[in-house]
Amino acid sequence: MQKKLFKSMIMSSALLVSLAPFGTGVGANNTANNVATAQLAELFGDYNLSSSQMTSVIVELKEQSIVEAKHKGKNQTKANLTKARNQVKADLNKAVKAAKVNREYDYVFSGFSVELPANQIPALLALPGVKAVYPNLTYTVDSVGEGEVIPEEAYSPEMFASAPHIGANAAWSAGVTGKGVKVAVIDTGADYTHPDLAHAFGSYKGWDFVDNDADPQETPKNDPRGASTDHGSHVSGTVAANGTIKGVAPEASLLAYRVLGPGGSGSTENVVAGVERAVQDGADVMNLSLGNSLNAPDWATSIALDWAMSEGVVAVTSNGNSGPNNWTVGSPGTSRQAISVGATQLPYNLYNSVISTTEGVSYPSAKVQGFPSDAELLALNGKEFEFVHVEMGAPADFVGKNLAGKIALISRGAGIAFVDKASAAKAAGAVGAIIYNNVAGEHADVPGIAVPTIKTTLEDGQKLLAELEKGNNKVSFNITHSQRVGEAMASFSSRGPAFGTWMIKPDVSAPGVNITSTIPTHNATNPHGYGSKQGTSMASPHVAGAAALLLQAHPSWNVDDVKAALMNTAEKLTDPATGKAYPHNTQGAGGIRVMDALNTKTLATPGSHSFGTFYKDKGKQVEKQQFTIKNLSSERQTYTFDVNFGENSNAIKVLASNNLRVNAGQSQQVNLNVQVDAGQLAPGYYEGTIVISNGTETFDLPTILFVKEPNYPRVTSVGVSQESSDKFSIYGYFPTGAESATVFIYSATSAGAPVSFIGVIDELENIPSGYNEFYTWDGTVNGQKLSPGYYNVYVNATNKGVTTQAGGNFQIK
Numbered sequence: 001m002q003k004k005l006f007k008s009m010i011m012s013s014a015l016l017v018s019l020a021p022f023g024t025g026v027g028a029n030n031t032a033n034n035v036a037t038a039q040l041a042e043l044f045g046d047y048n049l050s051s052s053q054m055t056s057v058i059v060e061l062k063e064q065s066i067v068e069a070k071h072k073g074k075n076q077t078k079a080n081l082t083k084a085r086n087q088v089k090a091d092l093n094k095a096v097k098a099a100k101v102n103r104e105y106d107y108v109f110s111g112f113s114v115e116l117p118a119n120q121i122p123a124l125l126a127l128p129g130v131k132a133v134y135p136n137l138t139y140t141v142d143s144v145g146e147g148e149v150i151p152e153e154a155y156s157p158e159m160f161a162s163a164p165h166i167g168a169n170a171a172w173s174a175g176v177t178g179k180g181v182k183v184a185v186i187d188t189g190a191d192y193t194h195p196d197l198a199h200a201f202g203s204y205k206g207w208d209f210v211d212n213d214a215d216p217q218e219t220p221k222n223d224p225r226g227a228s229t230d231h232g233s234h235v236s237g238t239v240a241a242n243g244t245i246k247g248v249a250p251e252a253s254l255l256a257y258r259v260l261g262p263g264g265s266g267s268t269e270n271v272v273a274g275v276e277r278a279v280q281d282g283a284d285v286m287n288l289s290l291g292n293s294l295n296a297p298d299w300a301t302s303i304a305l306d307w308a309m310s311e312g313v314v315a316v317t318s319n320g321n322s323g324p325n326n327w328t329v330g331s332p333g334t335s336r337q338a339i340s341v342g343a344t345q346l347p348y349n350l351y352n353s354v355i356s357t358t359e360g361v362s363y364p365s366a367k368v369q370g371f372p373s374d375a376e377l378l379a380l381n382g383k384e385f386e387f388v389h390v391e392m393g394a395p396a397d398f399v400g401k402n403l404a405g406k407i408a409l410i411s412r413g414a415g416i417a418f419v420d421k422a423s424a425a426k427a428a429g430a431v432g433a434i435i436y437n438n439v440a441g442e443h444a445d446v447p448g449i450a451v452p453t454i455k456t457t458l459e460d461g462q463k464l465l466a467e468l469e470k471g472n473n474k475v476s477f478n479i480t481h482s483q484r485v486g487e488a489m490a491s492f493s494s495r496g497p498a499f500g501t502w503m504i505k506p507d508v509s510a511p512g513v514n515i516t517s518t519i520p521t522h523n524a525t526n527p528h529g530y531g532s533k534q535g536t537s538m539a540s541p542h543v544a545g546a547a548a549l550l551l552q553a554h555p556s557w558n559v560d561d562v563k564a565a566l567m568n569t570a571e572k573l574t575d576p577a578t579g580k581a582y583p584h585n586t587q588g589a590g591g592i593r594v595m596d597a598l599n600t601k602t603l604a605t606p607g608s609h610s611f612g613t614f615y616k617d618k619g620k621q622v623e624k625q626q627f628t629i630k631n632l633s634s635e636r637q638t639y640t641f642d643v644n645f646g647e648n649s650n651a652i653k654v655l656a657s658n659n660l661r662v663n664a665g666q667s668q669q670v671n672l673n674v675q676v677d678a679g680q681l682a683p684g685y686y687e688g689t690i691v692i693s694n695g696t697e698t699f700d701l702p703t704i705l706f707v708k709e710p711n712y713p714r715v716t717s718v719g720v721s722q723e724s725s726d727k728f729s730i731y732g733y734f735p736t737g738a739e740s741a742t743v744f745i746y747s748a749t750s751a752g753a754p755v756s757f758i759g760v761i762d763e764l765e766n767i768p769s770g771y772n773e774f775y776t777w778d779g780t781v782n783g784q785k786l787s788p789g790y791y792n793v794y795v796n797a798t799n800k801g802v803t804t805q806a807g808g809n810f811q812i813k
Helices: 009-015 066-071 078-095 118-125 168-173 231-240 268-280 300-310 374-378 418-427 458-469 536-553 559-568 594-599
Strands: 054-061 100-105 111-117 130-135 138-141 144-149 182-187 206-208 253-258 265-267 285-288 314-318 339-345 348-356 367-370 384-389 407-411 432-436 453-456 474-485 508-511 515-520 528-534 602-605 609-614 621-631 637-644 652-656 660-662 667-676 684-693 698-707 716-724 727-734 738-748 754-767 770-777 789-799 802-812
Touching: 054 078, 054 118, 054 268, 054 300, 066 300, 078 100, 078 111, 078 118, 100 268, 111 118, 118 130, 144 418, 168 536, 168 594, 182 231, 182 268, 182 536, 231 253, 231 515, 231 528, 231 536, 253 268, 265 268, 268 285, 268 300, 285 536, 300 314, 314 536, 314 559, 339 536, 348 367, 348 453, 367 418, 384 458, 407 418, 407 458, 418 432, 432 458, 453 458, 508 536, 528 536, 536 559, 536 594, 559 594, 559 602, 559 698, 602 698, 609 621, 609 667, 621 660, 637 652, 637 667, 652 684, 660 667, 667 698, 716 770, 716 789, 727 789, 754 770, 754 789
Parallel strands: 182 253, 182 285, 206 253, 285 314, 314 339, 339 508, 384 407, 407 432, 432 453, 609 698, 716 802
Antiparallel strands: 054 111, 054 130, 100 111, 138 265, 144 528, 348 474, 367 453, 384 474, 515 528, 602 621, 621 667, 637 660, 637 684, 652 667, 684 698, 716 727, 727 770, 738 754, 738 789, 789 802
8 A cells, every 4th residue: 555645734724824925016025035934822732724723722921930930030921921811711702702711720730621622723833922732631530440449347457557557656656647737639539528537628728620619529429421520538548547547647737639520530720720720729749540541741731730840749650551561651740740649468378279161171371360358269169160151251241141140251351450340240149250361471469359269361252152162060179379479560550751851750669559547338328438449549648648748747858858858768668470569660769668768868860860861873872961869867868879770780881979978967969971982782771770878878879861762652543533423534653753653443242352363454654653543434345335333443653663553443333
């Protein structure tokens, strides 16, 4: 197939708003030199600029926000910002009659949100005073699965094991409880009437940006706009519950900002508004257990968070649940300044498993994939269970099947997470599950899954299906203890690096699997309860609570001090599968340890370091970097530094000042001279460690550098939107563009499983960088119009010799 030269809709539309030549009266020099071209604002986002469909965007103004101007040494007033914003709005109303301005910002972000036809965005870009335009993206809660309501007779204070694990209880014993520290929870709201949370809320509870009132309560049942919520209450409990269970900072005060509405979904415009309001309301710490899948730092939410940190508010965000591959961190976890948090599983037991059906049939690949508790897993022993095949494990696959007290046999795939398959099995009454692979090889373990779950290979799964065909539908288990595993990274936790800034993400990690906390039950007779959830949403508030403890104990610390203390003293976590430490972009600096952070006598900022990208083929490329050492002790300290890049240390050398003397209570810069012989190294990224010692204490700074073209995905976040029966837009995020791309279609089940290849839609060349609707499609393949139903679109994108693939499920209506 002939490749088509891609013509950017953004660029072609932008040409329409360039200024015309000056007048051509007598004496006018009518040459190309007299053509004045407007300098357009920068455009980020996914838009079909040929469509008249209404879309919502976030406008950033050239006029600096109050906080940005303050930190750049400039005077800025609310009145001046209002005047500048009103001028842009007036210009917009003249240029785009249908434009409707919604939220306005001036404190940590300068601009407004506006709804307008997509084909009028180029006119918006040309307005004087507009700096950038961002998409009004959808944000969702960063939790995995539906969670589990814990019956009243089952919960106890001991169930909340994660706070003691990170050392919070030792801090309480030392009198550090978060008292006097205000934590903003920017989420789905909070049940401030819950007896474990009521103490933390004053007369002012926060703000509801969904319903625009002062009552940030969770979405109740029977809201016609969508499902009820409990996520923000769960997060709030992890921070500051003080009742049946205790949060990390049980005497901290809370403010709730409801930016995610029914179903736990919201938008950029509300998230930015929540961040801005929290800063103005005097929050000391803010937690955002929410996100999207875009690995890009320069979105409106990240900008707002960075300036919130500059204003002295410790911003903590979840890193996302798109792991375990690298480059999966999403905004706002990509923020340069905010503390991004990965999720860990608390120490747990590993078990061996044997499953049996008919005599003579063996399943050698059977292994324990995950379980909610040791007791529930071991309860499968000594019994025989009927097992029922439920296809891909989508909720619809359970309809009409009796799973009560039985084992669900499920295939991997269909785009459904293992935790969701297990949750659906439990909801159907199953007491366990067997998940077999849909391709060759072994699939991942998932600690904390809703029902005891055994995994097998595809081959052994086919044996089980053959048994069912023969009428042999009974299975038994022999499960025995293998070993104890220390704190380990959750497989779902998103990984870095952050694209563009090349920063290590997450910054730190914290418990995020099977976390018990406060929830509303939405049951009038028994309204307050407890639930178990997992996700980086659950990890982030552990760090927010820890930040509150640090601020109470060290009220003079700034945001960089808090972040550094948590990172410098984090415990390196070991992958039980390899016996080696997890990579930096998996665990960050490691699992947080509260008492070590409280008692540290040295701070190194920043707590991790990216040396950037090195391209020079011959000889050594030399760059200079630096970080700061702060001596918190009462005596002068002498520090030494050793930088280790392991087996690559011959090609990567980092020289630092040794025997650096820092007086008590003082800070000094540490200069680093980085020499990289890129010609000896394959393209990619390389992790190293800066070891800092004062003779009695030693701690590590994770560091990273990139050689030539890093192995980032050439395309992510691919999908299809339908405008009419014969007009579809295919969109995706191309971090640095693509030299070529192939777009192809598979048929799919309703749950999203590819079942057969249909054909190639097109082959394209020279796709520009960014997140945009890059192709308009008429719904046909090889001249045949596709019938209504579910499909998968995939894009293979190639740039600078590397090809990656991304795809998404969509429906033709």
